[in-house]
Every structure is written in C-alpha cells, then in structure tokens.
Amino acid sequence: MKKNMSIIGVPMDLGQSRRGVDMGPSAIRYAGVVETLENLNYDIKDLGDVPVSRPDSKYEKQEDNLRNLQQVADANQKLAEMVDKEITGNHFPLVLGGDHSIAIGSLAGIAKHYENLGVIWYDAHGDLNSGDTSPSGNIHGMPLAVSLGIGNEKLTNILGYQPKIKPENIVIIGARSLDPGEKDLIKESGINVYSMHEVDRLGMPAVMSQAIDYLKNRTDGVHLSLDLDGLDPEEAPGVGTPVIGGLSYRESHLAMEMLAESNILTSAEFVEVNPILDHKNKTATVAVGLIGSLFGEKLK
Numbered sequence: 001m002k003k004n005m006s007i008i009g010v011p012m013d014l015g016q017s018r019r020g021v022d023m024g025p026s027a028i029r030y031a032g033v034v035e036t037l038e039n040l041n042y043d044i045k046d047l048g049d050v051p052v053s054r055p056d057s058k059y060e061k062q063e064d065n066l067r068n069l070q071q072v073a074d075a076n077q078k079l080a081e082m083v084d085k086e087i088t089g090n091h092f093p094l095v096l097g098g099d100h101s102i103a104i105g106s107l108a109g110i111a112k113h114y115e116n117l118g119v120i121w122y123d124a125h126g127d128l129n130s131g132d133t134s135p136s137g138n139i140h141g142m143p144l145a146v147s148l149g150i151g152n153e154k155l156t157n158i159l160g161y162q163p164k165i166k167p168e169n170i171v172i173i174g175a176r177s178l179d180p181g182e183k184d185l186i187k188e189s190g191i192n193v194y195s196m197h198e199v200d201r202l203g204m205p206a207v208m209s210q211a212i213d214y215l216k217n218r219t220d221g222v223h224l225s226l227d228l229d230g231l232d233p234e235e236a237p238g239v240g241t242p243v244i245g246g247l248s249y250r251e252s253h254l255a256m257e258m259l260a261e262s263n264i265l266t267s268a269e270f271v272e273v274n275p276i277l278d279h280k281n282k283t284a285t286v287a288v289g290l291i292g293s294l295f296g297e298k299l300k
C-alpha cells in the first residue's frame with residue numbers, strides 16, 4: 001500500500017542573518033527528495049513553497065531583540081495552517097527549510113492533533129532562547145522555547161493555543177553549543193538532552209534506543225526536527241551556524257534507520273540547508289540521503 005506524504009517548502013531566511021538559506025527547499029528538491037521517496041513507495045504531493053516576505057524598511061527595526069518578528073510570524077502562521085490541513089487529510093507532513101524558525105509553524109500545525117507530542121531535536125543547538133536571552137536576536141535560535149510557550153505572543157500563540165509541547169516530551173540530540181539562558185531552561189524544565197558528551201560516551205545506538213523507548217512510552221506522536229548543523233561541518237558544510245565536533249554521517253544514518261524501524265514518527269522537518277555556503281549541493285544531498293534512511297531505505 002502506498003503511504004501518503006505531503007512536502008512543504010519554506011524558503012525562510014529571516015530567522016537569522018546569513019542570506020541563502022531561503023534556497024534550501026529548492027536545493028533539497030534538486031538533490032532528488034521526491035524521487036527518493038517515490039522509490040520507497042510513498043505517494044508524494046509536493047505542495048510547493050509557503051510564501052515568505054522579504055525584509056523591508058518598515059520592519060527593519062528590531063522589536064524586543066526579535067529580528068524580522070512580523071514576517072517570521074506571518075510565514076509560520078501560513079505554514080501551521082498548511083501542516084494542520086495535511087494531517088487532517090491523513091498525509092504525513094515533511095517540511096523543508098529554510099532556517100529553523102519554521103519549526104514554530106510546523107509544531108503549531110502538528111501539536112493540535114496530539115495530546116502528548118514528542119519531539120526529537122537533532123541539532124548542535126538547543127534553540128531555546130527568547131528575546132530576553134538571545135545573544136543574536138535571531139529567531140532561528142528560539143523555536144523550541146516558543147513551542148514551550150516562552151517568548152513573544154506573536155510566535156507562541158500561532159493557531160491560538162499554547163504551549164504546543166511539554167518539556168519532558170523533548171529529546172535533544174547532538175547539542176554542543178548552548179547559551180547560558182538555554183542551559184538554565186534545560187535544568188529547570190526537564191528537557192532531555194543527549195549532548196555530544198553522551199553520544200561519545202554511550203554511542204549512537206544506545207542514545208537512539210533510549211530516546212525511542214522513552215518517547216514510545218509517553219507520547220502519542222513524534223516529530224523529528226533535524227537541523228543539518230547537528231552533523232559535523234565536514235559532512236554538512238552548507239549551514240549558517242556550523243559548530244565543530246558534530247555527529248557523523250554514519251551516526252546520523254544509523255539514527256534515521258533506527259527511527260524508521262521504530263515506526264514512531266508522525267511528522268518531520270529538515271532545516272538550515274544553505275546552498276550558498278555549501279560545496280556542490282553536498283549538504284542538500286546528505287539531507288536527501290538521511291530522508292531516504294528515515295523512510296525505509298535499506299542496504300539489504
């Protein structure tokens with residue numbers, strides 16, 4: 001039987017300060033995402049891209065240390081509505097970014113369908129800042145906090161409810177760059193974190209089986225939010241905020257394969273691919289490879 005999946009691109013580059021990540025969805029399409037999934041017997045509906053406005057002079061002033069707040073909120077509102085509709089129609093949503101601020105809209109559209117949505121946040125960063133704690137004012141460093149109901153109402157209240165998720169249902173994997181405010185929030189909230197320290201000590205097989213067992217027992221759906229900067233910049237150079245010492249290509253494929261086997265995923269997004277910073281579309285190609293493993297590609 002064919003499985004229905006909807007692809008939604010979000011050419012968003014307003015949640016951070018380096019141009020080019022808006023071209024991520026087309027780079028991932030160019031690297032063959034639709035063909036890869038069709039070969040795995042998915043019935044793919046590519047819905048194209050969510051409209052994202054350009055920064056204009058009217059919005060250039062930063063409101064509360066939140067760069068491009070209004071445009072980021074508007075695009076995420078549209079994304080949330082689309083994701084919501086696809087889930088209602090029984091289609092698995094696969095969202096392609098764009099910078100990580102788009103997780104705000106994805107989670108807004110997804111979480112209303114679950115009592116206890118789990119989230120796997122595969123990332124070098126925690127993305128747990130708010131305007132009060134952010135060193136940069138970049139909203140791509142805030143989506144997980146926003147989804148917990150922390151931050152500006154224009155972001156936290158998309159689709160009119162909050163919070164979207166509970167801290168104990170979050171598992172961060174690959175963290176190696178956390179700001180002081182993010183560390184405080186992790187400590188006080190009960191978010192689960194497998195930083196690079198735990199990945200080094202336990203190995204990816206143990207990390208993933210613990211994460212999967214934990215989420216399986218307490219959630220009724222699981223969203224994967226994969227920031228390509230979770231991988232080491234050697235393997236994924238086309239990202240705006242690279243951090244050395246990251247997850248390897250092999251570890252990442254194993255993580256995707258274990259998720260495929262577990263059958264717990266109900267939505268996914270791949271973000272932060274920046275073709276201008278990339279080498280010959282390497283990072284988008286890695287993303288498509290990971291998407292293949294995540295949706296059942298096997299070596300034998």
Ligand SMILES: NC(=[NH2+])NCCC[C@H](N)C(=O)O
Nearest residue numbers: 100125129136138140141241
């Ligand atoms: N999705 C990302 N790449 N986030 C990077 C965030 C970097 C830094 N923690 C900040 O808040 O500015």
Ligand SMILES: [Mn+2]
Nearest residue numbers: 124125227229
């Ligand atoms: Mn990141």
Ligand SMILES: [Mn+2]
Nearest residue numbers: 100123127227
């Ligand atoms: Mn991120």
